[in-house]
Amino acid sequence: MASVPWLRRLLLGVALLVVLVPALIGGCVTWVYTGAAISTAGSTDFRNELAIPPLAEGALDPDGTRIFDLEMRTGRKEFRPAQTTETWGFNGDYLGPTLRARRGERVEVRVRNALPEASTVHWHGMHLPAAMDGGPHQTVAAGASWTPRWTIDQPAATLWYHPHPHGATEQHVRRGLAGMFLLDDENAESLSLPAEYGVDDLPVIVQDVKFTGSGFDNAHRIFRNAGFLGEQILVNGTLAPYREVGAELVRLRLLNASTARIYNFAFADERTFALIGTDGGLVPRPLTLDRVQLSPGERAEIVVRMRAGERTVLRSNPLEAGLDFWNQRFSGGDDRFDILELRAAAALRPSPPLPAALAALSVPDGAQAARERHFDLNLAGINNVPMAMDRIDLTVTRGSTEIWVVRNADGMPHNFHVHDAQFRVLSVNGGPPPAPLTGAKDTVFVAPDSTVRLALRFDGPADPDTPYMYHCHLLWHEDQGMMGQFVVVEPGQTAGTPPGHGH
Numbered sequence: 001m002a003s004v005p006w007l008r009r010l011l012l013g014v015a016l017l018v019v020l021v022p023a024l025i026g027g028c029v030t031w032v033y034t035g036a037a038i039s040t041a042g043s044t045d046f047r048n049e050l051a052i053p054p055l056a057e058g059a060l061d062p063d064g065t066r067i068f069d070l071e072m073r074t075g076r077k078e079f080r081p082a083q084t085t086e087t088w089g090f091n092g093d094y095l096g097p098t099l100r101a102r103r104g105e106r107v108e109v110r111v112r113n114a115l116p117e118a119s120t121v122h123w124h125g126m127h128l129p130a131a132m133d134g135g136p137h138q139t140v141a142a143g144a145s146w147t148p149r150w151t152i153d154q155p156a157a158t159l160w161y162h163p164h165p166h167g168a169t170e171q172h173v174r175r176g177l178a179g180m181f182l183l184d185d186e187n188a189e190s191l192s193l194p195a196e197y198g199v200d201d202l203p204v205i206v207q208d209v210k211f212t213g214s215g216f217d218n219a220h221r222i223f224r225n226a227g228f229l230g231e232q233i234l235v236n237g238t239l240a241p242y243r244e245v246g247a248e249l250v251r252l253r254l255l256n257a258s259t260a261r262i263y264n265f266a267f268a269d270e271r272t273f274a275l276i277g278t279d280g281g282l283v284p285r286p287l288t289l290d291r292v293q294l295s296p297g298e299r300a301e302i303v304v305r306m307r308a309g310e311r312t313v314l315r316s317n318p319l320e321a322g323l324d325f326w327n328q329r330f331s332g333g334d335d336r337f338d339i340l341e342l343r344a345a346a347a348l349r350p351s352p353p354l355p356a357a358l359a360a361l362s363v364p365d366g367a368q369a370a371r372e373r374h375f376d377l378n379l380a381g382i383n384n385v386p387m388a389m390d391r392i393d394l395t396v397t398r399g400s401t402e403i404w405v406v407r408n409a410d411g412m413p414h415n416f417h418v419h420d421a422q423f424r425v426l427s428v429n430g431g432p433p434p435a436p437l438t439g440a441k442d443t444v445f446v447a448p449d450s451t452v453r454l455a456l457r458f459d460g461p462a463d464p465d466t467p468y469m470y471h472c473h474l475l476w477h478e479d480q481g482m483m484g485q486f487v488v489v490e491p492g493q494t495a496g497t498p499p500g501h502g503h
Contacts (some may be wrong), residue, residue, distance in 0.1 A: 037334040038231050041268070041315055044338035050241035052198040053179060053205070056097035058107070065106045065149070068099050070121065072140075072163075072177060073114040079239055083214040088115065088175035094237045096161070096179030098203055101152050103185040108149045113140040118165060119172055121146075123181060124297060125159035125279055125442045127420055127459065130466035130488070135419060136166035136389065137466060137499045154422070155362055155440075156188035157281035158253045158299045160205075166389060170227060170259045170475035174218055176237070178205065178257045187359055188282060192352040194251035194303060200351070201251045202243060204314075206339060207234045208261045220476070225379070225412050226331040227260030227476030233316075233337050242341040249351035250342065251276070251303050252314070256294040259475040261332050262321060262413065262445065265339070266291035267304070268313040274354055277301030280422035280440025282359035287435045293320065295415040295445040297473035300436065303354060306344040314339040321413060322447030331413050363424040363440045366455030370400040375470070375484075376409040377416065377446060379477060382470070386481030392467055392495040394486035398460040405453050408446040414477065417443040418456065419468035420488075426453040443473055464489045465496035 058066040075093025076084045090096025101107050111121050118141045122134035131138070132148035140146045159181040163172035180203050194200035208230030210217040220228055235241045256263055267273070267290075274286040279299050292300045306312070319333040328334055373394065376383050385393070396402060403426070406416045422440040425433040429450050437444065446452055464487050471483035487495045 037329060039336040040232070040338050041336040042338070044240050046240050046242040046338075046341040048238050048241050050202075050243040050340065051236045051238045053095055053203060053236060054097045055100060055197050057100050061108070065108050066101050068107065068109045070096065070109055071112045071114050072119055072121070074116070075176075077237065079234070079237070080211070085211070085214055085216060088172070088177050090177060090179055094176040095205065096177070098180040098182060098197070099161070100182045100184065103152050103154065103156070103183060106149065106151045108147060111140060111146045111148070113142055113144055115142055117142055119163045119177070120165050121161055122164035122419075123159065123161050125157060125299075125422070126181070127154045127422070129461050130420070130463045130468050133419055133468060134161070135164050135467070135469050139165065152183060154183065155281040155359060156185040157183045157279070158255065158277060158301055159183060160255055160257065160299070162257070164469075166387070167479050170479050171218065173257070173259055173475060174216065174228065180205065180253065180255060191355050191358065193276065193354070194247065194249050194351065200245065200247040200249065202253065203236060203255070204252045204340060205236050205255045205257050206263060208232065208258045209234055223330040225327075227474050229261055229332045230258075233339055235340050242343055244343045244345060245306060246345045247306070247349045247351050249303050249305055249354070251301060254292070254294060254300045254302065256296050256298050258296055260296060262293065262295045262319055263316040263339075264291055264293045264319050265300070266315055266317050268315045268338075271304065271312065273302045273304040275300060275302055275436060276354070276358060278436070278439030279442045280363065283439040284359065284361060285357055286354050287438075289435065291317065292436050293445070295413070295443065295473065296475065297415065297417050297443040298445070304342070306342060306348060308344055308348050309346050311341055311343050313341050321445065322450060323413060324411065324448065327412055327448065361424065361440060363422050364401045364455045364457045365424060366401065366403050366426050366453075368401050369403045369455065370397065372403040372405060375404060375406045375416070377406065377414040377472060377482065378410045379412065379480060379482065381481050382484050385484070387471075387483040387485075390498055391485065392487050392498065393484040395495045396458045396486055396488055397491055398458060398462045398488050401455060401457045403453060403455055405451060406444075406446055407451040408448050411448045413445070413448065414472045414474060414482070415443055415445045416452070416470065417473040418470045421456045421458060423454040423456040426455055428452050458488050460488055462488050462490045462493065464493050465498065467498055
């Protein structure tokens, strides 16, 4: 009988554990969930003038080739007073110059890698030969150089460049390696659009960051399956930026250069704006919107009307991305950020009204598609097959049009980027695409449990040995193997062997 009190204490202790442990776990999860949402909306002091990346128009060779020089290098930048952060950049300490060329021009980019490790430079959105694409097969060793050459053969558009080393893309982009590449053509130049770079035509390169001490904090916080999500916003490398503008109409070239975060851009006063361009160039006619959502890698050109003496804030609102309760919180869907304050001068230069028509779409409608392919997006790999550098996944015929059906199969946010080709979004979940997806695209968000149908035309040039990539552009997902490879071949040709993987 003496053991009964001891047994009672044991049973009581077990009962308490049964009650307390779940409560403790539940309390921790609740605490993490509650603390996961971030907001700077309405509390940003906009103390720093927005930096504008220098415009590099290159030098013309005697044969008319436009030559650019880019050096990847380490640097140090004072994002915050008296705190210097170690960075990477092109031709400077952080980000890179805005390159600019016209349709029909031959360009040459002399890339030098002064970093302590190998990297690449990929021309995101550019139609060019696979050997010049800057994907993971075009690695530039530390101390080495690479000089791609190609002819600009696509409409005016806002493109960008960034590293693409297999397995390390997220870290290289996060350290600061990115820049815009603007294309012009006769049609765009003939339109009455805001077009003075840095004045009424502003690059807006948006990145999320987190600092620990003076350095970047690149850690993935708990439950962040999307990848790195920061707590502050850099625009063109500027924290809390403002920009004074002197024209009635201002063009913002929005680039989501973050590695995982999706932005739902709108103005704090809910004013409307005109969407005039998507990833691949101008849309057929201006579209009046009050928000535009961009996943990593996507671009949008918008035009906003200003009134003399006023201020307005570009903001990112909570996402409307089809995320479930868990992913909405832990993939940044509930976060709100002030992005950029525009300050209008006391007197503004008059701007001509926007044209009613902008540009005909150059992407196919899918009517003449030669075949249809299916892609299931899953963190384990596209179609459950992780990326392999020595395996060519698809072979497409030069000059053909295909329909690619892309489905998000695993519940977390993904998007889909195709190298070399711009595409038309034919449908989203069987219905017509929303207005922001009606232009030429090279990157598209694919919400959980949703399906998009894309029409792509592969205009070459053919190269059976050198592949292009298709992948999720949430860069940690890409690094984990959510990527595949395709080659473009002449009719009747078969795929060869990727560079460096011959027998």
